[in-house]
Amino acid sequence: MGAKNLILITIASFLFAATSCVQRSKQEVADDGFSGSESCIQCHERFYELWAPSFHGKAMQPVNAGFVKEYALPESGPMTIEEKSYEIVYEDSSMVMTEKKDDELLRKYTLQWSLGGRNVFTFLAPLEKGKLQTIPMAYDMNRKSWFNYPESAVRHFVDQEQNDEALPWKDRMYTFNTGCYNCHVSQLSSNFDLATDTYKTTWKEAGINCETCHGPSAEHVRVCMEAEEGTVPDDLKIIITSTFTQEQHNSSCSTCHAKGNPITESYMPGELYFDHFNLATLEDQDFYPDGRDLGENYTLTGWKMNACVTKSELHCVTCHTSSGRNRFKETPNKACTSCHSDKVEGLVAHTMHQPDSPGSLCVNCHAPSREFVGHFIRSDHSFRPPMPEATIKFGSPNACNQCHTDKTPQWANNIVKMRPNGNYQNETLYWAQLIKEARENNWTRLDEMLKIVQENKYNEVVVTSFIRMLVNCPDERKWETLLAAIKENPSPLARAAAATSLGGNLSEKAKNALVAAAADEFRLVRVSAAASLATFNESQFSEADKNIVAKATDEYLKSMVARPDDWSSYYNLGIYHQNQGDAHKALESYETASRLYPESLMPFINSSVLYSYVGNQAKAEENLKKALEVDPGNEAASLNLGLLLAEQGKTDEAEKALLTALEANPKQAVAAYNLSVIVSQRNMDKAVQYATIAAQARPDEPKYAYTLAYYQLENNQKATAEKTLKKLIADHPLYLNAVSFLAEIYTRDGRIKDVRALYEKALKTEGISAQDKSAIQQALAAINRQG
Structure with a gap:
């Protein structure tokens, strides 16, 4: 089993950050004509007075004497977080967070900025490398109490048995420069230095100012000040939002x-x-x-x-x-x-x-x-x-029970169903159940999911959701639906999703559709198409196509470093270079992603695949073990480690890793298949058991059922093996290895008539190649010569 058989973990072209963040280059911030909100007061005093105390105007505030006086937040008392004691106290007019361990003061953090305030205040303190970090204590304005902020981000996902663990409060995800900056300040430059992983972040103004929505105002102020009294310039030199369309x-x-x-x-x-x-x-x-x-x-x-x-x-x-x-x-x-x-x-x-x-x-x-x-x-x-039946089925909230907290969702559902239009929930319940199944990689009702995409039913969010999840569907029936969606769906979000989900389809149809999408009017579609086109060889494109692909690829490469401090940018860049066949640049990008965020699994996993491919098995193993240090039960890391160790002949260690992968996902066909191979040397019952798991999990992959039949025969289960092969041939009539295997069993038993009938039926199979047909005819002639 070569290194190319390791599992490459890919993601959609983009990872989703906690918020949408935009930054401006240092040069733009310095010279782009932004003059600040105070320049608006002279002509727009009323608007300024409305804006200044708003939650946009106060999206970020300095924690100074004025803040302390205005809000008069109480001290917190000690709070245990990550096995240390933290406390908010006042020192003079400053707010300070103390950090203690066993009553020993370890450090004091002076709070510099506050975020929010409508319902919750969070606070920022400076850390090393220019980071402003969200501290682990936040203030609930409604309950008038302090709470553990990282724990508030932990949610119990409906399909999980346990809650996720809270991230450490110093995790990069809680770094203001990384995760939340541009929605709390205006005209920001992160000034991130990749080599040193440091920030020199600057912004024009705390809070969301007038120019965030109206653009730079310096020219606007100039032309208005120079205009004659009582006149309005023809060109106001500013963005007028009152003329915006709905979409704008x-x-x-x-x-x-x-x-x-x-x-x-x-x-x-x-x-x-x-x-x-x-x-x-x-x-x-x-x-x-x-x-x-x-x-x-x-x-x-x-x-x-x-x-x-x-x-x-x-x-x-x-x-x-x-x-x-x-x-x-x-x-x-x-x-x-x-x-x-x-x-x-x-x-x-x-x-x-x-x-x-x-x-x-x-x-x-x-x-x-x-x-x-x-x-x-x-x-x-x-x-x-309100949809109380969705609460019953999926655990989602409904407005009835948010008010009537003493009642059950069943009570609310009975009332809803008595209304004249009491069946209004049915549509949502239908597609939501399909969403749930697609999330679980249950493709039993794939035809219904594809129909939703084909008919563009419901809304673009639902349609896009199915398109994105089809990436994990092994059934090739999806391709025609995706090809139609990328060409015909009116939503750029859906077209972009189709472009991403077509990744890995190297057919001429897919190539042509992706090239057309690379010239789409929306950048998101173009860059998504460029990501999938990276797997094609340049020789497959016409000269006209090459120009389109080159432009879209340039946009795609720029899109991946729009957030230069985001590890996922370099992870995706690694995938791009890997698809281009540049192992050196791919590994460099993966290692950069891991350096920026060592807690990220995917760069370790994908780099291990590539290290194995270039012959550095030791580094491949090292990176997989690093991934398992972060998440000991991770399916992909365990699977890849198991395959790598098996390739090196370390079967005991390989078996242990593959078992971990199978425990993480009881339908993990690759793990089950390889386990069947490993244990077949000592325990044929176990080999059959694992091969059965693989065959049932992936009925679309004929080699698994073939292997199952082989082990069944070796385990003295000839009748069962014969049954397995018959079903395999019925499901995959062009998989002629199964025909040969069954013919061999018949021949051993002297069942020549059955062999002849099997071959004659195989010759009639639609789509059989001339070469295979000739081979079967020769085998049939040999049988006939035997009488």
């Missing part, structure tokens, strides 16, 4: 209010989201299968599931001011009744609640605010009605 408004807000990742280094208001960002959909475990938020998803994904958005001109600024306030805070139902006027007269019948009760407010049923992970409150922007 949504895009402008979504740069922060989306769980996505950047594919460019900068964004200017008015440009479109999918020219600069990717977006998480329901393949992400931070969503319940029905699309409700389980983790922090920042609105846009749910918003794109909103029928009001797709059927009207509704956009973010319809309901919110540019400073983030609710336009309809005093009259909330007016946000909805301007379109849904029929509900005004029949409000009680529609809501089943009395007027002026909480249940008569549209938002309480259609956009309920929900607390998750104990402290954070977010509103559901999908605007869907």
Whole structure:
């Protein structure tokens, strides 16, 4: 078993960061004409007064004497975190976090900045290498208490038996420079130095300022100041958001209010989201299968599931001011009744609640605010009605039980089903169950999933989710659906997903479709196509194609370093170089990813495959063991280590590693198959057992059933082996090894008529090659000569 048989772990073209982040180069920040929010006061005093105290204006605040006086947060008392004691105390006018071990003071951290404040305040303290780190203690403004911030990020995923462990508070994911900067400050430059892994981060202004939405204002201020009194310049030299289209408004807000990742280094208001960002959909475990938020998803994904958005001109600024306030805070139902006027007269019948009760407010049923992970409150922007049956099936929240906490979801579901349109949940329940099955790699109902994509049913989030998860589907029926989606789907998100999921398909059809996508109007589609085109040889492209691919590839390579401090950028760059056949650059990129974030598994795993391929078995083994130090039960690392050790003849160690992989995934066919080979030398019963697992897990791979039949025969189970081979031939009639094997069994038993019938049937198989046909005819002639 050669190194090429190790499992290469790939990911979609982009990893999703916790938030969407954009940065500007140092030169742009210095010379791009941004003049700061105070330059707006003279002409726009009223707007400034509204913005300054808003949660946009105060998205990040210095923790100084003014902050201490305004908020007067209490000291915390000691809190045990990661086996140390932490405490927030005041020293003079400063807030300080102390770190102790067994009552010995280890370190003091002076809090420099605060983030948020609507529901939770988090705080930043300086660490080494220019990092601003989110401290492990945050303040709940509603409960008026301090809490363990890293633990608040731990969620119990529905399909897991145990919670994830909290990340250490000094983990890179909690570094402000890395994860949350540009949604809390304005006109930022991270000034990251890759060689030293250090930051010299700067920004123009704390908080989200006027120029975040209107662009640089220096020229605007100049032309207005130079204009004659009482006149307005024809060209105001600034971005006028009141002229934005629905998509421009949504895009402008979504740069922060989306769980996505950047594919460019900068964004200017008015440009479109999918020219600069990717977006998480329901393949992400931070969503319940029905699309409700389980983790922090920042609105846009749910918003794109909103029928009001797709059927009207509704956009973010319809309901919110540019400073983030609710336009309809005093009259909330007016946000909805301007379109849904029929509900005004029949409000009680529609809501089943009395007027002026909480249940008569549209938002309480259609956009309920929900607390998750104990402290954070977010509103559901999908605007869907309550679905208590989804709570029963998937554990997702529903508005009925958020208010009626003393009642069960079954109680709520019974009431919902008594409504005139009581079956409204059925559609969501149907596709959500399919989402759940696709997440579990259960492709039993693949035809139904493909139909959803083919007919572009429901909404672009649901369709994109299925397209993305098809990457893991081994059934080749998916290809035609993906080829159609990349050409015909109106959503750039779906087309980009199809381009990614076509990766590895080296057919002419796939190549042509990907080349066409590389010239798509949206950058996200182009770079996704370029990633998949990297697996093709340049000689397969025409001269015209080469120009298209070269431009898209240039955009793709730039997209991967839009976040130069993100380990996943270098991981994906490694995959690109590996597909290009440049092992040296690929390994360099993987090692950079591992250096930036040693807790990341995938660079270790993929680099091990490549080290093995170039003949450095020791380094391959070392990196796999490093991966297992991070996650001892990891399926991919255990599987690859087992295959590597087996190749080196270390069968005892290989067996142990492969067993770990099989324990992690009881349907891990490669592990089961290789275990059957290893144990067959001493225990044929076990060999049959493992071969059975492999054959059942991957009925599409005929060699597994063939191996099972071989071990069954060796284990004196001839009748069972014969049955296995008959089924294999029925399922894979062109797999002629099975025909030869069964013919051999028949021949040993002197069943010449059965051999003849088997060969004659094989000759009639549609699609059989001329070479195979000739071989069977010769074998049949030999049988006939025997009489």
